Amino acid sequence: MNQSRVLGRQTNTKNLADTLDLSDSLSHLKATDQNIELLTRRIKELEHRLLIERIRNEQLLSLNEFSHQLESLLDQPVEAQLAANTLHSVFKCNLVLVLFHNSTEQRLQLMAAAGPDAQGLSANFRHSLTRGLVGRAIRARRPLITRDSNDPGQVVEIAHLQYGAQMVVPLMYHGNLEGAIILCDAEPDAFDPEDLPYVEALANRLVIAWENDRNWHNLTELVKSAASLSTTLNPAQLLDRVAEIACTSTGASFALVGIRHEDRREWQTGSSGKAPLPFLSTRAEWHSLFQTIFNSKTSLRIRDIHKDPRTARFTSTAGDCRSMLATPILIDGEPTGAILVFGKQTAPAFSEQDEFLLNLLSTHAAVSVERCLLDEQLRTTLKTTQLLYDLSIRIAETDNLNLAAQVIGRTAFRLFQASTCGLVLISEDGLVEASVVFPGDDPQIQHPEALIRQAIETRQIAFQPLSDDQSRIVIPIQTSRRCYGALWLEMDTSLHTGHQPVDEIRILINQAAVALERSILLAETRQQASKIAQAYTELEQSYDQTLLALMNSLEARDHETETHTLRVSQTALAIGERMGLPASELKALQRGALLHDIGKIGISDSILLKKGKLDPAEWNLMQKHPDIGAEIIRDIPFLSEAIPVVANHHERWNGSGYPKGLRGEEIPLLARIFIVADVFDALTSDRVYREKITCKAALEYINSQSGILFDPQIVDVLNRVIRDLPEAILE
Numbered sequence: 001m002n003q004s005r006v007l008g009r010q011t012n013t014k015n016l017a018d019t020l021d022l023s024d025s026l027s028h029l030k031a032t033d034q035n036i037e038l039l040t041r042r043i044k045e046l047e048h049r050l051l052i053e054r055i056r057n058e059q060l061l062s063l064n065e066f067s068h069q070l071e072s073l074l075d076q077p078v079e080a081q082l083a084a085n086t087l088h089s090v091f092k093c094n095l096v097l098v099l100f101h102n103s104t105e106q107r108l109q110l111m112a113a114a115g116p117d118a119q120g121l122s123a124n125f126r127h128s129l130t131r132g133l134v135g136r137a138i139r140a141r142r143p144l145i146t147r148d149s150n151d152p153g154q155v156v157e158i159a160h161l162q163y164g165a166q167m168v169v170p171l172m173y174h175g176n177l178e179g180a181i182i183l184c185d186a187e188p189d190a191f192d193p194e195d196l197p198y199v200e201a202l203a204n205r206l207v208i209a210w211e212n213d214r215n216w217h218n219l220t221e222l223v224k225s226a227a228s229l230s231t232t233l234n235p236a237q238l239l240d241r242v243a244e245i246a247c248t249s250t251g252a253s254f255a256l257v258g259i260r261h262e263d264r265r266e267w268q269t270g271s272s273g274k275a276p277l278p279f280l281s282t283r284a285e286w287h288s289l290f291q292t293i294f295n296s297k298t299s300l301r302i303r304d305i306h307k308d309p310r311t312a313r314f315t316s317t318a319g320d321c322r323s324m325l326a327t328p329i330l331i332d333g334e335p336t337g338a339i340l341v342f343g344k345q346t347a348p349a350f351s352e353q354d355e356f357l358l359n360l361l362s363t364h365a366a367v368s369v370e371r372c373l374l375d376e377q378l379r380t381t382l383k384t385t386q387l388l389y390d391l392s393i394r395i396a397e398t399d400n401l402n403l404a405a406q407v408i409g410r411t412a413f414r415l416f417q418a419s420t421c422g423l424v425l426i427s428e429d430g431l432v433e434a435s436v437v438f439p440g441d442d443p444q445i446q447h448p449e450a451l452i453r454q455a456i457e458t459r460q461i462a463f464q465p466l467s468d469d470q471s472r473i474v475i476p477i478q479t480s481r482r483c484y485g486a487l488w489l490e491m492d493t494s495l496h497t498g499h500q501p502v503d504e505i506r507i508l509i510n511q512a513a514v515a516l517e518r519s520i521l522l523a524e525t526r527q528q529a530s531k532i533a534q535a536y537t538e539l540e541q542s543y544d545q546t547l548l549a550l551m552n553s554l555e556a557r558d559h560e561t562e563t564h565t566l567r568v569s570q571t572a573l574a575i576g577e578r579m580g581l582p583a584s585e586l587k588a589l590q591r592g593a594l595l596h597d598i599g600k601i602g603i604s605d606s607i608l609l610k611k612g613k614l615d616p617a618e619w620n621l622m623q624k625h626p627d628i629g630a631e632i633i634r635d636i637p638f639l640s641e642a643i644p645v646v647a648n649h650h651e652r653w654n655g656s657g658y659p660k661g662l663r664g665e666e667i668p669l670l671a672r673i674f675i676v677a678d679v680f681d682a683l684t685s686d687r688v689y690r691e692k693i694t695c696k697a698a699l700e701y702i703n704s705q706s707g708i709l710f711d712p713q714i715v716d717v718l719n720r721v722i723r724d725l726p727e728a729i730l731e
Helices: 003-070 076-091 116-120 132-140 193-231 235-250 283-296 352-396 401-415 449-458 502-555 564-578 583-595 598-602 616-622 625-633 637-648 669-683 695-704 712-724
Strands: 095-102 107-114 144-146 156-158 161-163 165-173 176-185 252-259 268-273 300-302 324-331 334-344 420-426 432-438 462-465 470-478 483-492
Touching (some): 076 095, 235 268, 235 352, 252 324, 470 502, 483 502, 669 712
Antiparallel strands (some): 165 176, 252 334, 462 470
C-alpha cells in the first residue's frame, strides 16, 4: 500500500473521529436538556403532591377539630352550623348548605348555611328530593360533583344564584336519608373528586352526632316520662302509658305491654300506636309470645318477624311492623311481664340503643308495676275491711237474730266463694235461736251438727276433708263473754292455691261475733232506754198537765182572760213550727206561753181586777209581773228554758215595752214570737174596756206596727199562719 494512500486514510480517519466526537457532544447536550425538563416536571409533580398533602393534612386537622367540637354539643342546628362553617373554611366556596330531611313535607329543609351567598337565603329555604344533582345523589345514595362549565346543562341554580360547580353529599344513617350537604361555587372545577372523602367523613361524623343527640334526647325524655309512671296506680292505665313511652323512645309503630299476676293465668295487656288488624285477631299467639319472653328473662331483637322461626306464625303483612324488639319486666329477678315494640319507623330494624332504652324503661316499669300490684292488694284488703265494717253496721242495725245470721252467712258465702255455707246461733240455754244455709234454695243442704257441736264445745276450729279438692271448716262464733254459735263452709281448695283462708275466715267471724254481741247488748239497752224514755215522757206530760191546771186556776181570777193562755199557746206554736224551730225550742215556747202570766200571782186582786184605769203606783206594780214570773220558775230545771218568754213577753220592737225596755233582736226570739201571738189573741178577744175585733182588722193593726212594736219577720209568718189556723182557734 503506497504512502500517500496510507496518509490519505489516516487523514480520513482523523476527520471521521472529529466528526464522531462532535456528534457525541451534541447528543450529550440534548440528553442533558431532556433530563432538565424531566426534572422540572418531576419537581412540579412533587410540589403539587406536597400541596395536595398539605391540603389533606389541613382537612384532617379541620376534621379532627370538628369532631372534637361535636363532643361538647347536643344541639343539631348548632352542629349543622359548625359543619357548614368548617366546610367553608376549607373550600372557600360561595355557598355551603346543610339541610335535613323533612319527612312530613318530603323535602330538604335548611338547617345551616355558610359563605358569602348565605345571607341571601331565606330561613324557610326548601329543596326538592328529586330534582337536579341533589335528586341524583339521593337516588344513588352516594356523593356527586358537577364541574364542567362548558356544558350549559351543568349550571346549577340555587335561590336564583347560578353556580359553575356543585358537590352534593347525602346524609345517610342505616340506609335512611337524614339530609344533605351541598357545596356551590361560581368557578368551574372548584371541587375535585379527591375532596369527596373529606366531605363524606365530615358528613358521617355529623350524622353520628345527630344520632347521638337523638339518643340523648330519647334517653332524657324516657327518664322524664318514666318518672310519671309513679303517679299511675290503675293497672290498665299504667300498661297503656308504658306502651306509649316505649313507642316514643324507640320510634316504634306499635307497642304491646303485658303483665301476669303470680296467682293468675290470664295476661293483662296495654298497647299504643296503630296496630294492623291481624295483630288484634291473634290474642292467643301474642300471649304465647309474651310467655316466651316471660320465660327467657332476656331481650329479643328480630329484624323480620315473618322470617324468624319464633315469630313466623304471626300473619301481619304490614311492612312497618316487621321488625320487633322485646324485653321482660323483672321484679327481684323474676319475670312479671314483657314489653314488645314493632315496626321501627326510621330504620329497617331496631338498634342496640333501642334495646338499651327499652331495658331502661322495663326497669322503671317494673318498679311501677310492683307498686301498682301492691296498691291493688291494698285495695283488696281495704275492700275486705270495708265489707267487715259494713257487716258490723248491718248487724248493729238489726234487732232480729235471723236477719243478723243472714247477713253473716251471706257475707262469708260470697267472700270465700264457698260451694255451701251455713250458720247456727244458739241461746245461753243451748236452744237454736237462728239457722240459715246458702244457697238458700237448696233443700238438700243440712247442717253438719256433729262438727258444729264439736266446734262450740271445744271453742276451736274444726276441719273435715271431703275430697282432694273439697273440705269443710267450722268456726265458732264467740267472744270472751260467751259462744253464740258457729259458721261452717264447704270450699274448693283449688281456688285458694298456696294457702287456706283460715285467717280471713277467723277475722270475719271475730268481727261478726263482736258485732253480734254488741247488737244483742244494744237491743237490751234500747229496751231499757225505751222504758226510761216512756217514763220521762209520762213525767213531762204530767208536768204539762200540772202547768195547764195552774194557769187555769190563775185565769179563774180574771174571767176576761179565761182560755187566753191556751189560745195564745197554740198560735205561738203555729208560728214557731212555720219558722222551722227545733222540737226543744217549740217545747220551751209552749211552756213559756202557758206560764207567761204566772207572775200575776204576786199582784193583788185589787190591782188585777180593778175596773178602771190604774194609777201610776198600781201600774208600776203591774209592770213587775214578768220579773216575778221569771223568779218563780228560775229554780225549776225543766222550766228554765221558758224564762225568756215569761220575762220578756211585754217588750216591744222599738224599746217601748217593759220591764227592761229591750229593743229589736235584744228581745229573745221566743219572746218576739209570743208577743205577736199575744197581741193578736188580745185584739180578737172581748175585754171590759172594749169589744173584740175581726181577725182581718187585727192583722191590719199588727201589720201597721210591723217594725215598730213587732218583729217584721214574725209578722210575715203570722200572716201566713192565720190562713191555715183551724176555725176553733179563730173563734
